[in-house]
Amino acid sequence: MTDWTDPDTFAQALEEVETKEKGNCFEDFEEGDLIEHDPGLTLTRWGNEQWMGQTLNHDPAYWRTDAAEDRGFDEPPIHPDYLTAATLGITVEDLSEKGGYFLGRTDVRFPESPVYAGTELHVESEVVNCATSSSRPEYGIVSWRTRGTDAETGDVLCSYERTNMIPRREPMATDGSGTAAAEDEDEPDLPEEFIAPEGGYYEDFVAALEQADDENAAVAYRHERGRTQDDVTVASLPLATLNTAKQHHNVDVMSDSPSGNIVTYGDVTRSTALGHARSDEQTWREVGFDDESFHTFVAVGDTVYAFTRVIEAEDDASSDEAGTVTFEHIAFNQNDEPVYSGTRTAEIRKRSN
Numbered sequence: 001m002t003d004w005t006d007p008d009t010f011a012q013a014l015e016e017v018e019t020k021e022k023g024n025c026f027e028d029f030e031e032g033d034l035i036e037h038d039p040g041l042t043l044t045r046w047g048n049e050q051w052m053g054q055t056l057n058h059d060p061a062y063w064r065t066d067a068a069e070d071r072g073f074d075e076p077p078i079h080p081d082y083l084t085a086a087t088l089g090i091t092v093e094d095l096s097e098k099g100g101y102f103l104g105r106t107d108v109r110f111p112e113s114p115v116y117a118g119t120e121l122h123v124e125s126e127v128v129n130c131a132t133s134s135s136r137p138e139y140g141i142v143s144w145r146t147r148g149t150d151a152e153t154g155d156v157l158c159s160y161e162r163t164n165m166i167p168r169r170e171p172m173a174t175d176g177s178g179t180a181a182a183e184d185e186d187e188p189d190l191p192e193e194f195i196a197p198e199g200g201y202y203e204d205f206v207a208a209l210e211q212a213d214d215e216n217a218a219v220a221y222r223h224e225r226g227r228t229q230d231d232v233t234v235a236s237l238p239l240a241t242l243n244t245a246k247q248h249h250n251v252d253v254m255s256d257s258p259s260g261n262i263v264t265y266g267d268v269t270r271s272t273a274l275g276h277a278r279s280d281e282q283t284w285r286e287v288g289f290d291d292e293s294f295h296t297f298v299a300v301g302d303t304v305y306a307f308t309r310v311i312e313a314e315d316d317a318s319s320d321e322a323g324t325v326t327f328e329h330i331a332f333n334q335n336d337e338p339v340y341s342g343t344r345t346a347e348i349r350k351r352s353n
């Protein structure tokens with residue numbers, strides 16, 4: 001009689017049985033495919049507060065009723081960062097669970113009206129591009145357009161286009177043209193001077209941009225706070241968004257990967273850097289994000305810091321109480337290496353009101 005729990009017998013059984021696989025490989029995606037994601041998620045106040053607290057996003061309008069009412073909300077709403085992370089988390093089982101890197105995202109947009117706790121999120125994606133990777137034959141590069149909607153009303157709550165490297169079943173033969181990256185030995189091309197805004201109101205950003213215009217300068221500064229990655233940020237936060245990517249919670253599999261360990265969900269890295277940036281400004285409303293890229297991985301023990309460059313300011317916000325500012329935010333680690341970059345458009349409160 002077979003003793004299935006005898007270690008040698010069991011090891012051989014494991015070798016011989018079929019593995020019921022999860023996720024999809026590059027070959028499973030075809031441009032135009034529509035994927036309705038099965039997991040749904042009810043956006044809760046607890047989930048929102050857990051995400052926002054751990055990523056140092058402490059804007060009182062998302063925590064306190066009086067501050068929420070002052071911003072025109074009925075109650076503290078769901079924060080756009082948590083909404084974005086949850087919209088993406090739900091898609092992972094179908095799109096990126098097989099592994100591969102989250103490379104970037106663009107055209108991240110939210111409606112003007114707030115989203116409140118209790119909203120059930122329904123998410124669907126369309127495959128918009130499948131490309132070979134010239135530098136990594138074992139991967140392909142897939143882009144999806146994803147929309148998170150209110151399951152009850154059908155209103156779009158969050159939409160974006162995302163790109164990942166996705167493992168192939170069969171590696172491609174390549175001409176190697178992508179592997180010989182030329183060394184860039186140019187001197188850094190930086191402005192002569194850096195200006196930091198005096199405060200965090202819209203007028204402070206306008207004044208700093210005007211001063212920079214006169215002086216071959218950039219409005220750019222770093223934020224003091226850092227957040228060292230731990231088991232909560234690396235494993236718990238993505239799992240709370242139903243993100244099943246093994247990169248974030250399977251140390252056994254990841255010990256063989258380039259990081260040698262589980263790595264931080266891109267949306268946690270990004271939210272943490274944005275939290276640092278928002279702590280130095282008077283945010284009114286998030287409008288959207290573009291050109292987001294993840295440059296290298298972040299693992300347990302790494303510390304996420306943030307750097308901000310102010311690109312432009314326009315007095316065209318949805319409320320008279322605010323103006324619109326476009327930022328470039330760069331998250332960097334304890335070795336000063338950029339790990340994330342992206343542009344962000346946000347409405348920033350005016351001092352005069």
Ligand SMILES: CC(C)(COP(=O)(O)OP(=O)(O)OC[C@H]1O[C@@H](n2cnc3c(N)ncnc32)[C@H](O)[C@@H]1OP(=O)(O)O)[C@@H](O)C(=O)NCCC(=O)NCCSC(=O)C[C@H](O)C(=O)O
Nearest residue numbers: 096101102103104133134135178245265266294295296297
């Ligand atoms: C992924 C990297 C290891 C790649 O680094 P490197 O080898 O230096 O290559 P390149 O930067 O040249 O990029 C390789 C190819 O990918 C294309 N690329 C890169 N960025 C984009 C983009 N934003 N959009 C489209 N295509 C992009 C390049 O053009 C190259 O193409 P080719 O020459 O044809 O091969 C390195 O970048 C890295 O480590 N990045 C960090 C990744 C990361 O940590 N992401 C967040 C954590 S993982 C995650 O959150 C998973 C998530 O849960 C999920 O499921 O999505």
